[in-house]
Amino acid sequence: MSKRTVAIICGFLVALFYAYNFTAAKEVTPEFVGPFGLAWYRVLVTCAIFWLIATFVAR
Numbered sequence: 001m002s003k004r005t006v007a008i009i010c011g012f013l014v015a016l017f018y019a020y021n022f023t024a025a026k027e028v029t030p031e032f033v034g035p036f037g038l039a040w041y042r043v044l045v046t047c048a049i050f051w052l053i054a055t056f057v058a059r
Contacts, residue, residue, distance in 0.1 A: 013035075 021042065029038055 025038055029035060033041070
């Protein structure tokens with residue numbers, strides 16, 4: 001797979017994650033979680049995604 005294809009796939013996944021995150025934030029924030037908790041959720045999920053990617057990428 002070329003580097004261009006990998007970059008396009010990564011860009012698509014980022015856009016998909018952003019779209020889901022925006023939609024989930026509108027549903028969850030007022031009733032269940034405050035803004036600060038939502039920010040922590042985003043940080044933790046992003047760290048988990050990077051950790052999973054790092055375990056599968058050869059060094």
